[in-house]
Amino acid sequence: MPWIAWLILAAALGVAEFFTLTLAFGLLAAAAVVAAVVAGIGAPFLLQVLAFAVTGAVGLLVVRPIARRHMAQPPVVSEGSDALVGKKAVVVKEVTASGGLIKLSGEEWTARALDEYQSIPVGTLVDVMEIDGATAVVYPRELLP
16 A cells, blocks of 8 residues: 555655745645555556656745745735724814814824815714825715715
């Protein structure tokens, strides 16, 4: 039963991957599983080794560089004022195209209306559409589709 040997090899490579986190051992473990499937259908040993080698090579030469590139990219996290975009706020002083005041994340912010012809009264819930310097550009929540 050579397929059991391939599964044992896959498990050993999986354990090695767990401790090293290089992705190489994990891809070789997947190749060993493919070889176990090939062995399970009754293919000769040479074909099993070929399946392991081809699958391992494809994993190491194609998949691993792509995965490493993705892991090297910093996560997309909003920081600072960019994190406030999309938050809801309450109008403290009437907001128009020229100015106003809102309560946003526990702080008072200067604000202006996104629509230059709009006046947003005190107490209205608004969404922060963008941050322009130290001014929040807002739009009333009840008018959103």
